[in-house]
Amino acid sequence: MDVPQHELEEIRLLEQKLHLPEIRQSPTAVTELLAEGFVEFGSSGTIYDDRDELIAHLAAEKTEKPSPLVISRDYAFRPISPDAVLVTYRSTRQAGESGQERHTLRSSIWQRIDGRWQMIFHQGTLTAPKG
Incomplete structure (x- = not known):
């Protein structure tokens, strides 16, 4: 079930793209990254199980000022199979006007579909800062 290291790096970069406002607001880019049947359990507790609705929601994310940068690490x-990988990591971002950091544990499943990696599942869980 080995997935080559260069493909794991590609998946990490694809994952990080989904944190960028310019990608999130591009229906074409998000459609490339999220597979048909994609499901997300958001850190807010919301379940997103309609990919097209989620893409439209992300495209409508217009902010007066740029969103705080998401920092991901760890x-x-x-590998689940030669064509599927579970990715886990932590992310931190400033939360709104308060400036408080928001720490989230994240997990995604990426699957190779028609020769390219697409996310089929994502979950974000709010957590305390890592000590």
Whole structure:
């Protein structure tokens, strides 16, 4: 069940793209990254199980000022099969006007579909800062 290291790096970069406002607001880019049937359990507790609705929601994310930068770290990759990988990591971002950091544990499943990696599942869970 080995997935080559260069493909794990590709998956990490694809994962990080989904944190960028310019990608999130591009229906074409998000459609490339999220597989048909994609499901997300958001850190807010919301379940997103309609990919097209989620893509439209992300495209509508217009902010008066740029969103705070998401910093991700502590990536771990666990191949599930030659064409599927579980990715886990932590992310931190400033939360709104309060300036408080928001810490989230994240997990995604990426699957190779028609020769390219697409996310089929994502979950974010709010957590305390790592000590």
